[in-house]
Amino acid sequence: MPAHRQLRPHGAGGGQAARVKPSENLPVRTLTERAARIAGLRSFETPTLEDIEQRRFQLWVLTLSLLLAVAVAAVLIAVFAFMLARMGVLS
Numbered sequence: 187m188p189a190h191r192q193l194r195p196h197g198a199g200g201g202q203a204a205r206v207k208p209s210e211n212l213p214v215r216t217l218t219e220r221a222a223r224i225a226g227l228r229s230f231e232t233p234t235l236e237d238i239e240q241r242r243f244q245l246w247v248l249t250l251s252l253l254l255a256v257a258v259a260a261v262l263i264a265v266f267a268f269m270l271a272r273m274g275v276l277s
Contacts, residue, residue, distance in 0.1 A: 233241075270276045 267276065
């Protein structure tokens, strides 16, 4: 999406896009803040590097947790199927 085209929040303007036109006398940060307000954000704060690193760590923990959960589930299903096969339930 081009930098000058931002969408309004759901229900605002009947689904039409609101245009944020760059102006030569406005800095980029002001345009970003204006676009954020049009998108429904009350304020816009650039995250710090610490915030980004913390979020990255959270995503890694979530990813590894999900991977571990899927691996444990696969092992449990395999063991359960093996036990049923030994008991003669599955042929």
